[in-house]
Every structure is written in structure tokens, then in C-alpha cells.
Amino acid sequence: MGMTLTEKILARHCGLELVEPGQIVNAKVDLVLANELSAAVAIKVMRGMTGAKRVFDPSRIALVADHFVPAKDAQSASLAKLMKDFAIEQKIEHFFDVGRGGIEHVVLPEEGLVAPGELIVGGDSHTCTYGAFGAFATGMGSTDIAAAFVLGEVWLKVPASIKLVYEGKTQPMVYAKDIMLRTVGELGIDGATYRAIEYHGSTVDELSITGRITMANMAIEAGAKNGIFHADAKTIAYVKERTDRPFVVERADADAAYERVIRIDVGELEPQVACPHTPDNVHPISEVTREDLPVDQVFIGSCTNGYIEDLRVVAQILEGKRIAPNLRVIVNPGSQKVWMQAAQEGILTTLAAAGCAVNTPGCGACFGGHMGTLGDGERAISTTNRNYVGRMGSPKAEIYLASPATCAASALTGRITDPRALAYVEA
């Protein structure tokens, strides 16, 4: 019996010929990630561990300040300082403070810290993003991260895999975000719990790296442990531009066993929207626009859709226009590099001229942290990945999740709008 892509990577990292679903393994990690919130708790745990003085390898740990940056208050600042002091003390090589990094999941691939075949754990549930590069990557809590800091290993239960096969060519204004929202809608928010998602098919072969990032990122929204793509020429070119570290490209065996195989034809897919209050409450945009839904805030950003490609789509739609009155648009480029690229391309000016507030890279409004928190009774449409009650602030607010194009179209009209309805963006 062959192995899935996830099983292959896990087997190699625990020195076994073969692993199978359900098996508990001790795997070596290539990289351990934490942000200022998860790191603070992990550092506290590590300080309390007898015999834990040093991290296993200061070149294999990445610490990124992104959730409350620039610090929203003294308490947030003290967590960031705790992480910075730890980075200095432990000589952590990959430490990114505000102004040098951005959102952790945008920064790590950009910096060449993610390569195919690697095993990465992070103190953040969206660590699964790195599956876009053919890596096994999963999120954990701070105590597990503290253990990984000092041991360079984690215990894992080998997940069974669900194979998703996408066929067909998407219509104009339909993006990877729409495909993934549809997928989460189909699987349900616990439909892939304890499972690996393996993405296949001609549609995803054609997708850009950013598109694959968007899809791998939201594997956790179906409860999955990880979501993974096969690395191809595009992946290898992207990674080799950023690192000369050797890596091993793994492939699923032809006779690998999958718990389920789901085929999704995207040819007829409309733009999709996740309605309040769960990311699996997904509907085609035509159903959503049947109700006239005015919005108070549009948010563009996050580790799902805070990339240069996303900002280009938004800028193309807003170019030379003004956003609707009685609405605010907040844009958080995903990283410092994305911000600089967007500045060079004139995108930031286009957005600002249209009436958008452009923030410093970071998580900001995505998790109701700061820089765009929603108030009682407000409705937002957002390019982010979660719309649980209170996710972006008030528990009495409503969050709709959609693609950058759908969010930009809604910014122009002031209500949830089908981007295909905008005549001038005909592809």
C-alpha cells in the first residue's frame, strides 16, 4: 500500500519506511514558528521546564510580531518585548519585528523559510498555509510549541487524507478564494477534523502560488490538521529564488489510500460568500445579493488574501473611483515586502485616492485585535478566513467572507455586490 503526500513527509521526518493513519509518531521539525501571543505563553512554559535552557536550534525558529503591531497598548507591548528579549537571549536568527516582517504566514514563504517536503509547526492555527509549498505544516498551542522549541520534535497522530480533485476553468472574477469557500461549505467546519486535505486536479495545477496559499490557508476552516499541494515547477522556482537550502520534493504514491475522494467542478462556480457566523455557511453571490445588504466596513488583508496579487485585483477595481459614502475600507498589506511592492506599483496611492485607509502590515482587524474593530450592529465584508461571532470585534456585528474582487466591488456600491456586475472590469 502506498502513502499519501502527508504520510510520505511524516515517515521521512520520523525515520520510518512506512506510516499509516492513526499511528502516533515522533517527528523531527524543520522549523518552529510563533507570534508574539503564542510565543509569550510558550516562553513562559519553557522557562518553567526543568533542563530547558536553550532552544534546539536558533536557526530553525521563526518569531514574528504581527497580531498587535504596532502595539495597541502597554500589555501588548510587553508581550512583544518578552518575545524580543527571548530572541536576543536565544540568538534566534529569524526574528521579525514590526516594520521588518508582517503577518507570519506571508513573511515565512517570502523569506525562503518554507520549502517542499519540510515539516513545520507553528503556534498559530493558520500555519497550515505552508502546505501550498508541498510542506507538512500544522498549528499547535503554546505548550506544544514550547516542547518543539527545546526538543526539535513533536508527537503527531498520522492523519488520514481526503483527496480533493478540482477540474474546470474558472470564470472571470472567480478566484482561489471562491474555490476554497465552496470547499469549506462542502466539507463543513468539522468535515476534515483530524484529516489531511490533499489538493489535486488541473484547476489547482494552473493556480498561482498565491492562489494555492489562499486555499491551503483555509484548510483549518474545515478543521483539517493540514492542507497540502504537490510542489511543481512554479513552487520550486519560487523557493529557489529565496533560499539555497536543499529540500526533497515528495509525491503521493499512485496507490496511496484516501479516506474520501471529492471531485469539484469549478467551471460553473460563481463568486462565493461565507455568511455569518461560520466559515462553512457558504452561498453563491447571486443568493446573497438577492437581499440588499449594506456594509459598514470592507477589510482587505490577512494571511488568506493580503498578497500583492490580491491588492492588484482591488486596485484594478477601485482605480479612478471613490468608495461609497457611509462605508470605510481598511487595507492591511500582508507584509512589509507586499507593502513596498504595492507602493512601487502605485497601488497604495490608488487605494488611498479611492478613500481607503491603508495600514501597516499585520493582522489588525482580522481577529478583532485593533485597527478596524467592528461595533455593535455593524456589517463587514472581508477577505479574511473566519467570521465567528465576535471575530472582528463586537459579538453583535456580522462578517461576510469573500474574495478581494467581491470585497472591492462591495466597496464601490456600499452593499454586498457581485464583482461580475461591474461592467468595466470585463476580463
Added chain:
Amino acid sequence: MESKLRGHAHKYGKNVDTDVIIPGKYCNIIDPIELGKHALEGLDPEYTGRMRAGDIIVADTNFGCGSSREVAPIAIKGSGTSAVIAKSFARIFYRNALNIGLPIFESAEAVDRIESGDEIELEPENGTIRNITKGESYRAAEFPPFMRSLIDAGGLVPYVEKRLAERN
């Protein structure tokens, strides 16, 4: 873990996510007692005012879905809640709860039978759930052997300490 836990049930639905267990704005707090003051605030702002130390959260499927924030189980524990009974738990929350020593019980039968306000007694050692109000008892799913050995070793931290000692 203590041998017996006792308190009244507070019942909730499915998919109780980490954003309602401890809203993002409080994630810059690391003190368990401070976090505990906001436990479940996004779902039931009255919870911490109404509950008494030892009380038990009872919920449907997929409890703790969403973020990896360990402050979610820490907040529940910090509030004085003694345990969570659910039909199923989200993966990261399950690991975190065990790592920080928040007792969790998986039992569909218990969740279906228990009503808010019922007095419950729990034995984490053997997974017994006793409904004192109704005079019934239910069994929680057993922990997989590896998890059991971690729990018996006192949790992940002692396990890591042992591994470190072996290396030196």
C-alpha cells in the same frame, strides 16, 4: 488531576469556537485568573457572573474550533470551571486542554441527557460522568493509549523534561 470534580452544568450548542471562548482583544493577557474573567464572553457574557467554582461546561460537537490560542482552555480553567463535556472537540483545542490540565470528556450520551443546572460529578481517572440531579451515569470515550500515557506522566511538560534529562 483531582480525583472527583463536582458542579452544575451550563449547556451550549455546537461549534463553540475559540473566538467566543476568549475574544481576540483579550489575547494579550496571559494571567489565567484575568483571562478567566472573560471566559465564554463572546457567547454568554453572563457566564462568569453566573457560574460557581467547579461548574461544568457541556456542549455539542466540535468544541473549541478555530484558533490555536492556548489562552482559550486557560481562560476556561482560570474561570474556575472544572471540566468540559462535549460530543467532540476540535483538534488543537483537545491537545491544548490536555497540555494545560483542563479535564475534557467526550460523550454524546452525556450531552444529550444533561440539562443546564443539573448537578454533575466527574471522575477524570476513569471517565465516569454522574448526573446527580437525574440519578444517571454515563461513560466518556477513553483516551487513546498515547494520550493516556502522557496524562499519567503528568502532562506534556514532565514528558519533555524526561526526554531532556535522557539526552544529557
